[in-house]
Amino acid sequence: MRAAFYTLGCKVNQYETQILEQIFYDNGFDIVSPDTAADVFVINSCTVTSSGDKKTRQALRRFKRANPQAVAALTGCFPQAFPDAAEKIPEADVITGSYNRASLLTNIQKYLATGERVIDITAHERGEKFESMKASKFLDRTRAFIKIQDGCDRYCSYCIIPMARGPVRSKPLAELEEELAGLAKSGYKEVVLVGINLPSYGKETGGKLRLIDAIELACAVNGIERVRLGSLEPELLTDDDIARMAAQPKFCPQFHLSLQSGCDATLKRMNRHYTGAEYKEIVQKLRAAFDNAAMTTDIVVGFPGETDEEFAQCIQFAKDVGFAKVHVFPYSVREGTRAATMPNQVTKAVKEVRCAALSREMEEVRRAFLQTQVGKTEQVLFETTETALGTEGYTKNYIPVRVLADTDIRGQLHNVKLVSVSGDCCIGKLAD
Incomplete structure (x- = not known):
């Protein structure tokens, strides 16, 4: 039998999907792409935002239309946090949560044997x-x-x-x-x-x-x-x-320090446990301890109550820190959280404008950081990716580097002289 897996969300979800793939493979399944025909389709869901729930439903519908006789299994954070909503998704034949993933295969086998829908969500304790x-x-x-x-x-x-x-x-x-x-x-x-x-x-x-x-x-x-x-x-x-x-x-020395906002008033409403000054102090300590450390982060735009002034403070804060990269997200209302019922919700149109503005500013900050890397010689671990600019790899501080090489250097570590910036990466020459 063939099993396909589709993952939404974070690196933890990706790791857990890999574990599930191993379990299925060890039990005789061929693992195939989620875009191809399969006998079993597993979606490992994310529920950080409501859009994640929407993507989960869409993926299940797509698969069932293409494979009406196959088993569709929903697992992960969405059914764990919202079991009643998950149960109402008709395309899901098997539903489990984010705990006790090892039971997923057993539940799918049970469905295959009986044809009866299986819902098995173990509550956290x-x-x-x-x-x-x-x-x-x-x-x-x-x-x-x-x-x-x-x-x-x-x-x-x-x-x-x-x-x-x-x-x-x-x-x-x-x-x-x-x-x-x-x-x-x-x-x-x-x-x-x-x-x-x-x-x-x-x-x-x-x-x-x-x-x-x-x-x-x-x-x-x-x-x-x-x-x-x-x-x-x-x-x-x-x-x-x-x-x-x-x-x-x-x-x-690459630190993804979750910021969410550069404004203290917004951080307080978010129930984050630090101030902007405390965040900057930690960044300073890391930069003092590590040579050429890179700071990356996430920023949420348009949190309830965020004013133009607060947003301007956030932009200035991020520029002052000088991040290597910033992931920008519009605030998404998440049912079941305190923020969902807070007053002064920011409109979608305003969030879109602010996201675009912050993204433009952070692209400039990103380019400035990449320019500071030119002239350095860094150790690069080369990936499996081949591009028009050469084989791609990453430095220890997670700068993407592309190098033209006469031999296959994928999977290898090499010292590389960074000579220029091209788009979102550095161009290098092998130095060893």
Whole structure:
């Protein structure tokens, strides 16, 4: 039988889909593209925004029209957070949540045997354990993502994730070490540690286990040449964390520090746990500790109550920080959150104008950062991608670089002299 997987959302979702693909493959399924005919279609959903829910419904409808006799399974954050809404989607034959993913195959087999719809959503509980998962291969990738943390207890006013993902829980170090060793044996040179709220790693242990412990473990694995982190809540990084990360030669100095807004009044309404001044202080500490560190972030535009003045403060703040890259999103009303019922909702038209304005400003900031890289010699890990400008790879601080080479350098690490900027990347010449 053939199984197709379609993933919406974050790197954690992508990792979990990879685990599901492995489970199905190990049980005799051929894994095919979601755009081709399949006997089973699994959509791993995201529910951060209502548009994610819409994309989930559209994907299920498309698949069922093309494969009316096949099994369509819905899993992930959407049914976990909104089980009643998920149950009303007629195209979904099997519905499970974001917990106990290992049961998905069993539920699909049950549907195939009985023809009866299966709804199996396990509720999150206080004190639940990290669901054991181990990836061994990522198709067409040079780097491997490893989920080491799940759950969130921050309760930002716009976010449904605590409902969808449950309490904070962490992958035990022994399991992480085993997974890392397997990936190194498979030839992966870079690993990216990801989580729903990554700096909360080990919080449930009362401080006995922390994110820096996982970082140091990963850096100590033979064969792993680079260790990178996913998105970080900035205020959870301590001085000790920064010092110990800086002591690791394999650690990549690219920090995706979730900002959301550069205006203190907006941050307060968002129930973020830092001020602009505190955020800048953390950036300064990171830049002092790491040579050529890159700061990237997300900014939400048009949050309820955001005035023209607050938006202007946000733009200026982002320019002052000098991010390497900024992902700009319009605020999306998310049912079930406090922000959904806040007064002074910003109109769609205003959000579109502000998104465009901030994106233009941040493109200039991005180009300025790329120009600072010209003349440097950086280590680049080359990907499988071939472009008209050469083979593409990434520096340790995650700058895309393209190089013309006489031999196949994909999957290899090389020192590269960065000589110019072209669009959103740097052009380099092999220097080793």
